[in-house]
Amino acid sequence: MTAAVARPPLVRPREVLLGGVSAGVARHLGIPPAGARFAFLGLALVAGVGVLLYLWLWAFVPREDAGTDAPGGRVVPVGAVLLVASTAFAIIGVVTTWFAFYPVPPGILESTVLSVGAIAWTLFADRHDPRHARSAPVVRAFAATLLIVEGGLVFAGALSRGLPMPAVLGVLLVLIGVAVLFIPRLITLWSELGAERTARAREEQRAEIAAHLHDSVLQTLAIIQNRAGTGTEIARIARAQERELRDWLFAGSDPFADDLATELRTIARELELEHAVRIEVVTVGDVGEVASAALAGAAREALVNAARHAGGEVAVYAEATPESVEVFVRDRGAGFDPDAVPDGRLGIRESIVGRMARAGGSAVVTSGADGTEVQLRLPRRATSAPASGKGAEA
Secondary structure, three states: OOOOOOOOOOOEOOEEOOOOHHHHHHHHHOOOHHHHHHHHHHHHOOOOHHHHHHHHHHHHOOEOOOOOOOOOEEOOOHHHHHHHHHHHHHHHHHHHHHHOOOOOOOOHHHHHHHHHHHHHHHHHOHHHOOOOOOOHHHHHHHHHHHHHHHHHHHHHHHHHHOOHHHHHHHHHHHHHHHHHHHHHHHHHHHHHHHHHHHHHHHHHHHHHHHHHHHHOHHHHHHHHHHHHOOOOHHHHHHHHHHHHHHHHHHHOOOOOOOOHHHHHHHHHHHHHHHOOEEEEEEEEOOHHHOEOHHHHHHHHHHHHHHHHHOOEEEEEEEEEOOOEEEEEEEEOOOOOOHHHOOOOOOHHHHHHHHHHHHOOOEEEEEEEOOEEEEEEEEEHHHOEOHHHOOOOOO
């Protein structure tokens, strides 16, 4: 007994000419796609059975899984084809109207049906097709313009013959064309207005929350810091929470953003939780528009050293000028001799001075009895905007 041949499932491919029905049936039956197309064409001549069968399969046969390698999309621009056919019939109607006024000129009815079909196709099919989504509004606008012209022709012919029903049809076609042209724009404006109102209401609510938190939570955190002392764990946690709340309320900054100002504040917040240190970050100029992995990495190393070996109060000052970006990290610890650092200690030599040199900048470490200051300088040509990603070290 011969084993049954396993057939592929009946599905429509994602890469199709029109609907993918012929290709799906051909694959399922193991015949060439051209044979399936000729079969549908031949059945279409038998009282339109082929057309009905094609539409039925189009509606109920599923498409291939989206995970296949086929890019998907429809090769034939159906909306544009319908528009071209509609234009051809409209030209026939204009020519016949030129020689003799008809209530409904020949070709206008066909052109109207094709224009409505083109509009419907662009709304429900091409809108989700990556190949034709960009041209869909243009096709829809031309089809709507054709409807307006055809409505005017029908209305003029009806007036010349004194026929009320064709005149009503002409007015209806004009209204449909005008609606297709302007309703999408009105919907877009209405959506934008609604989004603007929602954003305004959200901003007002945010302002109320900010005022409440400023009058209660932030003041409470400040009192906790003052009474707990600078170096205690409670003071560090309260300080970190206060900084995070202020950033969210007044700056609205993303703690994971790529700009230098946000990275410096994020580093300060992390170190305050790990060490007995209070770090003040001050930025001047457009530091928030600068992205540099070299500056951020060198500043982090300088801050880690200050937090570990000095503690207490640490000041960070960052300034951006048209020529360069500078970051100063200063503590009030006991100080040290930079030249006496052993060769095996690479924190200052490589992570600060070497990193800045490789990025095209410079680093100067000055230390004495009254504390240590690390000055980092990077020319603006070696930095990049946040939109382009973090600046890479050279």
